[in-house]
Amino acid sequence: IIGGTSYNGVPADLTDQSTGGGNNRVGILIGDTETGTSACVGLVLGVIASIPVQRKISRVKTGALTNTAAYIGATTVEATGPGAINVIAGKGYMTFITYPNVSGYFFSGDPMLAATTDDYSMLTRGRVIDKAHILAYATFVQEIDDEVPVNADGTLDAGFCKWLSQQIVNQVNNTMTAKKEISGVSCFIDPVQNILSTNELNVVLKIVPVGYATEIEISLGFDNPAQ
Numbered sequence: 001i002i003g004g005t006s007y008n009g010v011p012a013d014l015t016d017q018s019t020g021g022g023n024n025r026v027g028i029l030i031g032d033t034e035t036g037t038s039a040c041v042g043l044v045l046g047v048i049a050s051i052p053v054q055r056k057i058s059r060v061k062t063g064a065l066t067n068t069a070a071y072i073g074a075t076t077v078e079a080t081g082p083g084a085i086n087v088i089a090g091k092g093y094m095t096f097i098t099y100p101n102v103s104g105y106f107f108s109g110d111p112m113l114a115a116t117t118d119d120y121s122m123l124t125r126g127r128v129i130d131k132a133h134i135l136a137y138a139t140f141v142q143e144i145d146d147e148v149p150v151n152a153d154g155t156l157d158a159g160f161c162k163w164l165s166q167q168i169v170n171q172v173n174n175t176m177t178a179k180k181e182i183s184g185v186s187c188f189i190d191p192v193q194n195i196l197s198t199n200e201l202n203v204v205l206k207i208v209p210v211g212y213a214t215e216i217e218i219s220l221g222f223d224n225p226a227q
Helices: 041-050 077-090 123-143 158-175
Strands: 028-030 094-099 102-107 184-188 204-208
Touching: 077 094, 123 158, 123 204, 158 184, 158 204
Parallel strands: 028 094
Antiparallel strands: 094 102, 184 204
């Protein structure tokens, strides 16, 4: 997380990161708990450390942030106004936001410097896949240079493929799915791969992430039960 300390106070001058910055491991924060050009990166990191990997730092239900004041540059969030803040957030930067009739300050989101079509355009997506990566490594590193049964035609034994796939699925399910950090996981090891020639075992591991109600649109109106 990088502090957007060069922000000049004009949202229109910001580079739009949401259309393809190409750095899905980096996010920029514009805003601080004190007036000036600095950014409260430590506050963001503290929130990240305190929540599960799938949880957005901007989740309202988690509660307001601990700071009692928030600034965008030298201007308070209140004086900056929702219009300017929406432009900053819309261009792919983290910043502060407030909600009518809700006390305190919240982060506007957790965007990375990448297009919104990027699988890892949100911090949460990167954290989830990183955890799955660690689990996959811990499971498969134990299989390095182990004997692998093959059939007479050189293909992998189907039972072995199923067994090994189930090891990582069980590990991810017990560690992530059970905690609602992801929606599901699947693993496939193709028996028809030439491991005798390559000494390489190809595994396809797929994670189904959780979704987010980032925008809620309500159709509200009157109803006449007599009609």
